[in-house]
Amino acid sequence: MKLTILGSSSALPTSARNPSAHVLNVHERLYLIDCGEGTQMQMRKYGIRISKINHIFISHLHGDHIFGLYGLLSTFNLMGRTLPVNIYAPENYGKILKSHLSDFDIQLSYNINFTPLKGRKPVLILDDKYLTVTAFPLKHRVPAFGFLFREKLQDRRIKKEMISLHNIPISKMHGIKKGEDLVKDNGTVVKNEELTIPPPEPLSYAYCSDTRFFKQLPSYVRNVSLIYHEATFDKEKEDLAELTGHSTTTDAATVALKAGAGKLLIGHFSSRYKDVDQLVEEARSIFPETYAAEDGKTYLITHNKIS
Amino acid sequence: MKLTILGSSSALPTSARNPSAHVLNVHERLYLIDCGEGTQMQMRKYGIRISKINHIFISHLHGDHIFGLYGLLSTFNLMGRTLPVNIYAPENYGKILKSHLSDFDIQLSYNINFTPLKGRKPVLILDDKYLTVTAFPLKHRVPAFGFLFREKLQDRRIKKEMISLHNIPISKMHGIKKGEDLVKDNGTVVKNEELTIPPPEPLSYAYCSDTRFFKQLPSYVRNVSLIYHEATFDKEKEDLAELTGHSTTTDAATVALKAGAGKLLIGHFSSRYKDVDQLVEEARSIFPETYAAEDGKTYLITHNKIS
Numbered sequence: 190m191k192l193t194i195l196g197s198s199s200a201l202p203t204s205a206r207n208p209s210a211h212v213l214n215v216h217e218r219l220y221l222i223d224c225g226e227g228t229q230m231q232m233r234k235y236g237i238r239i240s241k242i243n244h245i246f247i248s249h250l251h252g253d254h255i256f257g258l259y260g261l262l263s264t265f266n267l268m269g270r271t272l273p274v275n276i277y278a279p280e281n282y283g284k285i286l287k288s289h290l291s292d293f294d295i296q297l298s299y300n301i302n303f304t305p306l307k308g309r310k311p312v313l314i315l316d317d318k319y320l321t322v323t324a325f326p327l328k329h330r331v332p333a334f335g336f337l338f339r340e341k342l343q344d345r346r347i348k349k350e351m352i353s354l355h356n357i358p359i360s361k362m363h364g365i366k367k368g369e370d371l372v373k374d375n376g377t378v379v380k381n382e383e384l385t386i387p388p389p390e391p392l393s394y395a396y397c398s399d400t401r402f403f404k405q406l407p408s409y410v411r412n413v414s415l416i417y418h419e420a421t422f423d424k425e426k427e428d429l430a431e432l433t434g435h436s437t438t439t440d441a442a443t444v445a446l447k448a449g450a451g452k453l454l455i456g457h458f459s460s461r462y463k464d465v466d467q468l469v470e471e472a473r474s475i476f477p478e479t480y481a482a483e484d485g486k487t488y489l490i491t492h493n494k495i496s
Numbered sequence: 497m498k499l500t501i502l503g504s505s506s507a508l509p510t511s512a513r514n515p516s517a518h519v520l521n522v523h524e525r526l527y528l529i530d531c532g533e534g535t536q537m538q539m540r541k542y543g544i545r546i547s548k549i550n551h552i553f554i555s556h557l558h559g560d561h562i563f564g565l566y567g568l569l570s571t572f573n574l575m576g577r578t579l580p581v582n583i584y585a586p587e588n589y590g591k592i593l594k595s596h597l598s599d600f601d602i603q604l605s606y607n608i609n610f611t612p613l614k615g616r617k618p619v620l621i622l623d624d625k626y627l628t629v630t631a632f633p634l635k636h637r638v639p640a641f642g643f644l645f646r647e648k649l650q651d652r653r654i655k656k657e658m659i660s661l662h663n664i665p666i667s668k669m670h671g672i673k674k675g676e677d678l679v680k681d682n683g684t685v686v687k688n689e690e691l692t693i694p695p696p697e698p699l700s701y702a703y704c705s706d707t708r709f710f711k712q713l714p715s716y717v718r719n720v721s722l723i724y725h726e727a728t729f730d731k732e733k734e735d736l737a738e739l740t741g742h743s744t745t746t747d748a749a750t751v752a753l754k755a756g757a758g759k760l761l762i763g764h765f766s767s768r769y770k771d772v773d774q775l776v777e778e779a780r781s782i783f784p785e786t787y788a789a790e791d792g793k794t795y796l797i798t799h800n801k802i803s
Contacts, residue, residue: 293558
């Protein structure tokens with residue numbers, strides 16, 4: 190599981206930071222989270238294959254999280270895409286997208302499966318081979334949602350030496366990977382624990398942007414391996430954060446701490462911060478494993494560290 | 497008069513070329529022509545002051561010419577703009593813009609003066625201190641317009657030595673600059689030609705994108721100093737150009753030649769051309785003073801050369 194940051198600015202981009210967009214790679218399947226202006230150019234710049242994007246998650250309908258989607262959908266078209274695209278976005282977007290396509294007379298060569306996000310409770314929105322995705326409500330000036338990506342628990346792994354030792358037939362391997370014991374032709378039973386090792390613990394990634402602090406948030410992302418949380422402002426700007434529906438460094442670090450997260454990546458920085466070291470330091474005083482998101486950087490998500 | 501290219505790709509951007517956007521600088525006033533996705537980031541990258549843009553000209557309603565406008569209008573807002581913005585675009589855009597602002601709940605801090613473009617004849621759309629701008633019809637798959645920017649003829653310039661020789665009073669200078677003779681207190685008349693030199697010939701710039709070739713086009717841009725003309729395809733791809741409503745290198749060069757243009761800048765290249773030297777060579781065989789547009793490059797418009 191690895192995460193590439195394509196944009197880490199807040200609403201006003203800077204020369205170093207584009208508006209929000211993340212690409213999560215899970216077993217070489219790519220999931221796009223938010224799609225600020227210029228996302229398709231950032232993908233080209235950082236070697237993300239545009240044609241491999243099948244799922245797009247939009248947190249909320251503010252321009253810095255979505256104005257790149259129109260261009261990306263057109264580009265899919267120009268590339269001759271036929272595979273459907275799955276878009277998950279606040280419910281109003283269905284109507285907006287429909288008028289957009291008609292206003293600009295765009296005939297898509299592929300289907301869009303639109304999943305409207307609504308409500309005030311976490312909802313499972315995707316369940317595929319390798320992971321589940323849950324949308325959970327955030328608190329911003331407009332309806333906003335965070336996303337929790339959790340790898341599924343993989344099969345147990347059969348120890349190589351056991352295959353030859355017990356002559357395990359291919360027909361029984363599937364069951365053993367799922368936890369069954371081996372019953373030999375002569376009736377002997379070999380316990381599953383002896384034959385297999387447990388799979389790695391599933392990894393997880395949570396995206397929380399944009400939001401003000403609220404006390405239920407940590408419960409939505411419990412024990413996540415890596416949490417990305419917006420930290421638009423430094424810790425002194427609580428009032429401004431409250432007013433604009435954003436978080437401070439303290440808010441972000443508090444959520445990570447209370448959630449029992451492995452690592453915290455902060456971003457969505459206000460353009461006033463030319464240097465974000467101070468923001469990282471502030472967050473680290475509460476949650477030491479904090480890092481600053483950087484455009485173009487890829488973070489490997491592991492149980493113990495991001496690198 | 498100088499022109500900065502912010503985007504020279506056709507609909508599909510590449511790692512080297514962004515979608516269409518030009519900035520024309522006339523006596524330090526900036527005019528934005530088309531606004532493809534990423535235009536505001538390109539402005540930051542190439543040192544164009546966003547707050548100095550007061551006039552935005554949109555050739556047609558295809559995404560690669562307009563999808564950056566939403567972000568730019570939001571950025572104006574975030575920068576606290578109060579000066580009105582003048583937008584000139586095909587008439588449908590008025591309605592589209594209105595629903596966009598309402599869909600995304602955007603309250604602008606400034607006014608937009610919208611000039612709808614329509615009809616099949618050239619129309620004067622702007623007349624300010626230094627220049628006039630005429631919109632003229634192009635032929636594309638949707639209503640499309642080119643723009644001709646003509647500097648106004650400046651005043652004649654009084655020769656320095658004449659001021660002291662004839663003791664020209666300040667009160668008469670304005671009239672002399674406008675072409676009047678000097679009538680001295682003793683009744684002597686000094687001819688204007690003796691007192692002044694003519695102003696430099698006005699410069700001009702024409703933007704023609706997107707369009708197929710049609711025979712009236714050169715008459716709309718007669719004697720222009722610099723013409724930018726799309727050359728999406730090489731000369732062999734006439735059929736594709738016709739089908740998609742675009743031009744080949746031959747078309748672009750023919751327009752420049754028949755218009756009696758000073759220089760030709762070609763762009764809006766299909767992403768299939770990794771190297772555009774061949775396209776320039778093809779155009780040069782008809783119109784030798786052809787150059788390829790490059791993102792980030794600024795071209796000085798003069799009577800004899802662009803540099």
